[in-house]
Amino acid sequence: MVQHALLRKPQSGFTIIELVVVIVLLGVLAATALPRFIDISTDAQKAVLQSMGGSILSAANLVHAKAVIQGVSNEPLTTIDLDGDGVDDVEIRYGYPSASRNNGLSKIMGGDFSTGWTWSTTYGDTRFWLTTAKLGGRSGVYVNQTAVLNSGCYILYDPATTQGGSPAVSFVTTNC
Template identity: 30%
Template structure:
């Protein structure tokens, strides 16, 4: 009696394996997508914590220089150097002793990260992306994978409104 050796899978076995893998991927995909969302939100929370830490070092320096009661600069006074602290030879504009929301330059000096403008330099690499408009008293910071503010996945920094109202950090995560 000559028995045939069986080599490999039959077509039916292959189809069954593919169907099982497809079902498993359909079940598992939402969990992996949720992990990505959680990772983006955690990144934003980490950035917020770094910014809080940097402000806790910067604010006492501004108090020592008597800058805690001075408002942020208006667009008309962009060259005003009365309300700045110099770090590493670079000027950081302040609003009531905290970083002003004029650009990301202050934050790149304070937390050692690169911030890229998401509108004008969206193709340039950066650790974080930011967006603000002239005259706005806030700035948005986005992750690399959600680098536009209309993605609704960003950290919004609103500069201090008065000596008794510190800056506000708001995480918008509906699109993460």
């Protein structure tokens, strides 16, 4: 028996047609699934607000603990020295930060609060509104509440209004 010099080996790999079909299928999947994952900015903005809301409540509870220690947690309106330097730092209502635009909640926020957020209060400082500087159109400033409310994506802080009461944080996320 004579062996042929040109024995055919079985083919390995993909043909060009198979590769084209796979690429087309990946394109179709990307076109239908990608838009769902690309627009995650709404979820991100809501998460930022929820994170800040948690930070606000944590900071308010720390202020309250300090007010209890200093014996002023039952006062309807007073100020408190947080750092022990003899200067009152924050205005409080019943031991929690007030909604004052100058001396209340905004005084206890740290980090990028002064550049990353826009806030406003009601007349008489009964409610505090807060949104990101990007959504509010301004950075690190107190503004008329219209800028915050028009964002449709903000935090509401309602200070304690009675002895033994506590502040409340709620969210408006209709346009995040």
